[in-house]
C-alpha cells in the first residue's frame with residue numbers, strides 16, 4: 001500500500017485497485033492519497049468511483065490500522081477485491097487542514113523556542129486548532145504575542161520541504177526534540193518537515209508548500225489544565 005500524500009500533499013485524485021474489503025465497508029487500496037487521522041491531523045473524506053460502472057462510493061472516514069490505510073465507504077457490501085477505482089479527496093477540507101498543520105508547526109516552534117516549553121499535544125480541526133504544552137507560568141498575553149509573531153513569520157513565504165533522516169541521525173538533532181513524547185516510535189527512517197530555516201519536525205502529515213499559503217491566524221482562548229498543563233486555541237482567519 002502506497003501512501004501518495006507523503007510525497008505530494010497536493011495530489012487530489014489517483015487511480016488504485018482494491019486490495020481488500022472488510023465488513024463490506026472498510027476498503028484497503030494498493031495506493032491512496034487519502035490521509036488517515038493521525039498526528040493531530042484529521043482524516044480526509046471524498047469519494048471512490050468504480051471504473052467498471054462509474055458508481056460512486058462516499059469515503060466517510062480514513063484511518064490507519066495495523067499499518068494499512070482503511071477507507072470507510074458508503075454504500076456498503078458492493079465494492080470487491082480487485083475492483084479498479086478512481087479516488088478523489090475533498091480538497092477544500094484537506095487544503096484547510098494542510099494550512100492549519102503548517103501554522104501549527106510555526107506556533108509550536110515559537111512556544112518551544114521562546115517559552116522553553118515541550119509540546120504535549122496538537123489537535124487540528126477546521127474551526128479551531130488546539131495546542132497543549134507544559135509550562136509553569138500561565139500568561140495569556142504572551143500567547144497572544146506568539147500568535148502575532150507567528151503571523152509575521154507566516155507572511156514571509158518560507159518554503160516547506162520534505163526530507164528523510166535515519167533514526168540515529170534524528171536522535172542527535174536537538175531541533176527535532178520539540179515534542180514531549182520524543183520522536184515517533186518504531187520508525188527506522190523519519191520524515192522531516194522543514195519550514196525554511198524556521199522549523200524542523202519529524203512528521204507524517206500534509207503541509208502547504210509555503211507559509212504564505214497559510215494566511216493569518218487568530219487567537220481564540222487559553223485554558224489552564226492543571227499545575228503545568230496549558231492549552232491554547234487559535235484558528236485560521238479564513
Ligand SMILES: [Zn+2]
Pocket residue numbers: 039101105201203204205
Ligand atoms: Zn505536524
